[in-house]
Amino acid sequence: MSTEPESPSETAAPEPEVDAPQPSETAEQAPPSEPALPQRRVGLVFLFAALLWAVDLLTKSLVVANLEGREPVKILGGLIYLQLIRNPGAAFSMATGLTWVLALVAIAVVVAIVWLSRRLRSVGWAIGLGLVLAGALGNLTDRVFRAPGPLQGHVVDFISAFAPNGEGWAIFNIADSAICVGGVLIVLLSLLGKDYDGTSTKDKKKTQTGASQ
Structure with a gap:
């Protein structure tokens, strides 16, 4: 009695099962995406600078035209006195x-x-730097274009607080105020850890700590 040969499917040994590769084994994990940076604030700097510079130039022109040779003008119940002083020094006559x-x-x-x-x-740094820029340009304009000559011009000051003739506080102008307010704002932002590039020093420290772990 003859026997028929078994088919290859019946005689072949079963192939061992191979586990499917896990995603972690085939590809490296993608690094976490960095947060998008805020947009640039160049326009905001020059917008604030242009507005405050214009206000400073306008007020100085009005003061020169109307207060030359006049006694101090008392306003706001004596809180402010307006009088024309030509200052060869820095802010607050320094x-x-x-x-x-x-x-x-x-x-x-x-x-x-x-x-x-x-x-x-x-945004905060843009405003602060815009104020400082406006103040620097305002007083620089006086030093370049007013008497006695280029780079020697005297700055027009006209705000005397609390008393006339600078007796209560040094006489100043809008440019001086802009420099002081802008400088205080920048210092405050720095103390709070807010950088000019829109990041925070606290966030940077947390990121560095997490990366080291």
Whole structure:
């Protein structure tokens, strides 16, 4: 009695099962995506600077035209006195006699702010730098174009707080106020850990700590 040969399907040994590769074995995990950076704030810097610079120039022109040779004008119940003072020094009448040095410092400040504004992404920093830029440009305009000559011009001051003739507080102008307010804002943001590029030093420390772990 003859026997028929078994078919290959019946004689072949079963192939061992192979586990499907896990995703973690075939590809590396993609690094977490970084948060999108806020948009640049260059326009905001120059917007604030242009507005405050215009206000400073306008008020100085009005003061020169209307208060030349006049006694102090009392307003707001004596809180403010308006009088024309030509100041060869810095803000609040400091550094008198160094007019040309102050003019060069103002030029350096303007250049530095313009350079920094390209990387600026923080609204707070944009406002602060815009105020400082406006103040620097306002007083620099006086030093360049007013008497007695270029880089020697005297700045027009006209706000005397609490008493006339600077007896209660040094006489100042809008540009001086802009520089002080902008400087205080920038210092406050720095103390709070807010960087000019829109990031926070606290967030950076957390990221570095997580990466090291």
